[in-house]
Amino acid sequence: METREKLIQEIQKAPDDLVEEVLNFLLFTKNRQTQIKTKPIWELADEIVEDIPQEVLDTLPNDGASQHDHYLYCSPKR
Numbered sequence: 001m002e003t004r005e006k007l008i009q010e011i012q013k014a015p016d017d018l019v020e021e022v023l024n025f026l027l028f029t030k031n032r033q034t035q036i037k038t039k040p041i042w043e044l045a046d047e048i049v050e051d052i053p054q055e056v057l058d059t060l061p062n063d064g065a066s067q068h069d070h071y072l073y074c075s076p077k078r
Contacts (some may be wrong), residue, residue, distance in 0.1 A: 011019055069075045
């Protein structure tokens, strides 16, 4: 039996409030996948940081790529 058929069987047995929750989750997931597939990575990154105050962003290191071992593993800077 395919996954889709199993899901349909389970939905038919489930109470209405659970079915509504599953539907909301499915729609949320589909919407998220559509957004991820259609947006360039730099737009996704902009959305992630847009709610972070500028003063917090200013405290982040600007050499994170070249010194990643230092920031991840506390090794000495090169």
